Amino acid sequence: MTTTVETAAPRSARWRRAGPPYSLLLPGGLWLLVFFVVPMVSMLSVSLQEGSLEQGYELTWRFQTYLDVLGKFDRQFIRSIFYGLMVTGALLLICYPLAYTIAFRGGRWKNALLFLLIMPFFVSFIIRTLEWKFILADDGFIFGPLKNLGWLGQDFRVLATPFAVIGGLVYNFLPFMALPLYVALERMDRSLLDAAGDLYSSRTSAFLRVTLPLSLPGVFAGSLLTFIPAVGDFINAEVLGGINTTMIGNVIQNEFLVNNDYPEAAAISFLLLAGILIGVAVYAKLLGTEELTG
Amino acid sequence: MSVRPPLRDVVAPPGATETPVRRPERRGWILPAYTGLVIVYLVLPILVMIVFGFNDITGRFNFTWQVFTLEHYRTLGDFPDLIEAIKNSLLIAAGATIVSTVLGTMMALALTRYRFRGRAGANLFIFLPLGTPEVVLGASLLSLFITLGMDRGLLTILIAHIMFNISFVVVTVKARTQGFNREWEEAAKDLGASPWTAFRTVTLPLIFPGVLAAAVLAFALSVDDFVITLFNAGGELTFPLWVYGASRFGVPPQVNVMGTLIFVIGVALALGSVWLQRRRGEEIVAGYLR
DSSP: OOOHHHHHHHHHHHHHHHHHHHHHHHHHHHHHHIIIHHHHHHHHHHHEEEETTTTTTEEEEOOHHHHHHHSSSEEEEEEEHHHHHHHHHHHHHHHHHHHHHHHHHHHOOOOOOOHHEEEEGSHHHHHHHHHHHHTTTTTTTTHHHHHHTSSSTTTOOOOOOOHHHHHOOOOOOHHHHHHHHHHHHHHHHHHHHHHHTTOOHHHHIIIIIIIIHTTTTHHHHHHHHHHHHHHHOOOOHHHOOOGGGOOHHHHHHHHIIOOHHHHHHHHHHHHHHHHHHHHHHHHHHHHHOOOOOO | OOOOOOOOOOOOOOOOOOOOOEEEEEESSSHHHHHHHHHHHHHHHHHHHHHTTBBBOOOOOOOOOOOOOOOOHHHGOOHHHHHHHHHHHHHHHHHHHHHHHHHHHHHHHHHHHHHOTHHHHHHHHHGGGSSHEEEEEHHHHHHHHHTOOOOOOHHHHHHHHHHHHHHHHHHHHHHHHHTHHHHHHHHHTTTTTOOHHIIIIIHHHHHHHHHHHHHHHHHHHHOOOHHHHHHHHHOOOHHHHHHHHHHHSSHHHHHHHHHHHHHHHHHHHHHHHHHHHHHHHHHHHHHHHH
16 A cells, blocks of 8 residues: 555656656647658658649659659769768868867957858858859959959859859858867867877877867767758859759759659659768768767 | 887886976967968958949949949839848748747757656757758648648748747757756745746746847848748748849849848847847956955
8 A cells, every 4th residue: 555655656746747848848849740740751742642733643652753863863963962072071171270270279369260250151141152153253353354364264164163063062061060170179178188298199199199089079060060951952053053063952943843843852852861861870870979969 | 200109108208207398389370371261261252242232333244343332222222022022031030030939948948957758859859850951841841831732922931930940949048058957946936936937037047048049040040041931932032032033143232232231230239249248247247346
């Protein structure tokens, strides 16, 4: 008898403690369920349908669509992955020395430098990209005079080449790589470097064996924050690129909003999402970082 | 190159009579110069935007500097679809900010203040929209609206913006409330406060900076969103959609002018809030010293 009373009391207490978190999570969770999960299911269903905009669509479980789009848009898939890797690699090379300098040598300029780093965020994404189109224009204020002076050939151009698209992506996502790297380096315990020095470590080996391993969570977060949006982006390819630089995002946008081929567009979207999830899982395994959800 | 003694000689490396001398920090100029170059690269398009908003164009293209003019600032009101687009953007951003901040803050409180079954799963679930490319988020929502036969317009944009903002709000508020001590709230209750009073007078003031930061972020993300909005806008215009439509052939000066105005307001607000926080900090310190 007494035992039941004893167990009943903590249980009701536990329920009272458990009640609030679930009711706090419910409204937002429902919103994400209805407008994030359900759309994914709906998109999966659309990708397996057949039909046309005029005659309506019918669910026929046609998995062939997936193979069709892989064959039809293989170049755009490969190009997107290639551009994404190039952008992430370039940003690692550009941002590591930058974040290192701000974290270790910033001194009293630290906050000012960080503010300058996020300055582009005060200009909207689409305008930033358009300004690069303006700067890099074939007869713009940079290339125009250089061509008139004869320093560049008349047919020299950057726009509509992979350089322009990758360059635009690098510019737009630079803070997403620099900030996580900065955070990881900033919270590093500096006395570890003194310890390495005390143990006769050279500067290079102290960097390779202390600083670099400790900054890996920043490398991981920065890579994800730049690779995922870069691989799915279509603005940079649309504004700065040409017909030979279309990415998978352009295909999705075109199939959905211009050609209205919903099953194909949905199948491509799913393949993109699946590819990213697999890539992230493999990358997380390789780096051995479990800080995925912060 | 200095010869490095093996690390296995724990106490005294051969020849060493004193403790190792700490080498002074190397003070090269290469890293600072490099940092300066990156900053110039980051700021260049912003400068171009500001300067070419004052450019008096003669031809159809705004490519070279001609004459200084304020004309484009004066005639901004002559573009009714621009005004309409800005109104839509502000309306949607305000609605999306309020709803997503309330819902997201509730979720962040649940995740930081309570241990419960499914907490790790909830964390992962909230992280998922952040790990999904925008184009997939936009396309999947469009799939849903098409399936439901729902017309696209301001309502569907609002729904989409609330969806992608919730996760950002949760992450931001969580980061600022991680060290939050529940016992302070319990103390208020022990002193006879109702749960609501305890929340209003203890919890809310403590988490308020995080909530405010999340709301500002949500507003900025909503005003700036192009991709998800493009998929779910139907025929409606928001500011980024207007910019995109107006810039099919070259960048019209109005885009530079609007970009400059938004930039100046944003930077002023950011610097102002930093200044206010610093002053409030000084007041608190002064209060303690008194």
